[in-house]
Amino acid sequence: LSLEKDLLQALEQDQFIFYFQPQWNLRDGRIEAYEALVRWIHPDKGLLMPGQFLPLVEQVGLSQELDLLLLEKAVATLADWKRQGITVPLAVNMSPVNFQLDGLKKRLQQLLLRYQVSPAMLELEITENTAMNDMEKGSNYVAELQQMGIRVSIDDFGTGYSSLGYLRKMPIDKIKIDRSFVTEMATNDSDMMIIKTMVTLAHGLGKRILAEGVENQAQLEVLRALSCDAIQGYLLAKPLPEQDALALLATDN
Ligand code: G
Ligand code: G
Numbered sequence: 001l002s003l004e005k006d007l008l009q010a011l012e013q014d015q016f017i018f019y020f021q022p023q024w025n026l027r028d029g030r031i032e033a034y035e036a037l038v039r040w041i042h043p044d045k046g047l048l049m050p051g052q053f054l055p056l057v058e059q060v061g062l063s064q065e066l067d068l069l070l071l072e073k074a075v076a077t078l079a080d081w082k083r084q085g086i087t088v089p090l091a092v093n094m095s096p097v098n099f100q101l102d103g104l105k106k107r108l109q110q111l112l113l114r115y116q117v118s119p120a121m122l123e124l125e126i127t128e129n130t131a132m133n134d135m136e137k138g139s140n141y142v143a144e145l146q147q148m149g150i151r152v153s154i155d156d157f158g159t160g161y162s163s164l165g166y167l168r169k170m171p172i173d174k175i176k177i178d179r180s181f182v183t184e185m186a187t188n189d190s191d192m193m194i195i196k197t198m199v200t201l202a203h204g205l206g207k208r209i210l211a212e213g214v215e216n217q218a219q220l221e222v223l224r225a226l227s228c229d230a231i232q233g234y235l236l237a238k239p240l241p242e243q244d245a246l247a248l249l250a251t252d253n
């Protein structure tokens with residue numbers, strides 16, 4: 001209950017920040033994008049993880065407000081990086097309730113214009129369930145974002161409704177294999193086969209594919225051998241505070 005009260009204040013006083021986790025391109029070994037992951041700097045409790053407050057945010061009906069605030073934060077971050085000569089795209093998670101919101105596209109357009117940020121620098125991560133909710137509407141919506149120059153990727157792929165029809169219809173850019181498949185890949189033949197099939201599927205549809213949750217070199221080598229395009233995970237970097245993320249980028253390029 002008190003956390004709920006704190007939440008309103010947090011939104012007003014801008015107590016949310018992003019950590020940034022790199023996505024590495026397996027072809028050239030470089031960072032191709034950062035994923036923005038929200039943290040709440042609570043005045044008493046310190047750094048809170050999304051799992052500690054996002055359910056509450058949703059429960060009290062503030063997730064639309066938070067998502068819009070975080071979208072602005074993402075675009076403002078890109079503008080700031082641009083001023084520093086840093087041009088790395090940023091992927092932002094969208095909670096299912098907010099995707100396809102009336103006004104989201106307009107809001108995005110305004111933000112990109114106001115901060116003078118190219119839409120090509122922004123990527124929205126949605127889950128399969130979000131995409132599938134109303135496939136007709138969903139694919140039109142993704143197409144409109146793509147026409148604006150904003151890329152959309154599917155997060156946690158393989159854990160939602162596993163209908164594949166939407167992949168064909170939606171002009172999504174990237175598929176992110178859920179980390180649960182990667183974790184056991186080296187020891188579990190079925191998981192290995194599933195990943196292999198996902199890579200083939202993605203490439204057959206002209207989409208890029210990234211594996212999440214890569215924690216060791218053995219996993220990386222298997223993913224490379226399977227022609228996975230990119231990886232993300234603790235092996236390369238945990239989600240980092242902004243200064244550390246920028247320092248890493250400087251050593252990378
Ligand atoms: O590090 P990690 O604990 O950061 O993130 C846990 C989950 O919280 C992620 O799977 C993601 O779905 C969600 N999440 C993280 N950051 C954001 C954000 O900025 N917006 C939304 N809507 N969800 C986020
Ligand atoms: O948005 P998404 O559900 O993909 O959020 C990614 C989540 O996975 C974040 O909570 C992030 O901290 C976490 N994560 C990122 N890399 C790894 C990893 O290599 N191992 C594990 N266990 N978690 C990871």
Ligand code: MN
Binds near residue numbers: 093
């Ligand atoms: Mn994500």
Ligand code: NA
Binds near residue numbers: 156178
């Ligand atoms: Na994920």
